[in-house]
Amino acid sequence: MNYLAHLYFADRTGTSPAGAILGDHVRGRLAPDTRESVQSGIVLHRRIDSFTDRHPTVLALLAAFPPHFRRYGGILVDVHFDHLLANRWADWHDEPLPRFADRVIAATRAEWPAWAPFPADRLAHLPDVLTGYGERAGVARALERVDARLRRPSPLPQAMPVLDRHQALLAQQFDAFFPALLAYVREWVEDNLPPD
Secondary structure (H helix, E strand, C coil), X not given: CCHHHHXXXXXXXXXXXXXXXXXXXXXCCCCCCCCHXXXXXXXXXXXXXXXXXXXXXXXXXXHHCCHXXXXXXXXXXXXXXXXXXXXXXXHHCCCCHHHHXXXXXXXXXXXXXXXXXXXXXXXXXXXXXXXXCCCHHHHHHHHHHHXXXXXXXXXXXXXXXXXXXXXXXXXXXHHHHHHHHHHHHHHHHHHHCCCC
């Protein structure tokens, strides 16, 4: 799952949106003075990624990609699933996506920790990124941004034809997978995080 899905789950479970973003940018143990809510958000992000990466639905999608894209298949699935979530947003959330994006990024910036690997000002463009997932061009831009963060060049900027070719399968698998992930997230939060 990419930013939109992680922020959706943070919103649905009342967990930290900053943690939902930081889960992609911090590794290893967290500083002991990290606010508990942000720690929980990062842990939830990691649990979501782990559940997603091992799920049979996602593994079947990875096997369907051409061999030279399989190493990056998890990224392709994450970004395309955000595309599908954006396009079906009204099925999953009552708030219009642009309003949700503005609200959740404002909340993220308000709790952004000083130790984060980049300043909160860099989050200002994220409402446009989140709403942009609904467009094919937004997916292409997301893949280019991920490629720019990688240490070595990847085939991600050339992946749109692969996603187009597998569009029906991706949509079918999303419909099967996303409700299962939501159920997992709700159960994990209920079992592991103290009630408000």
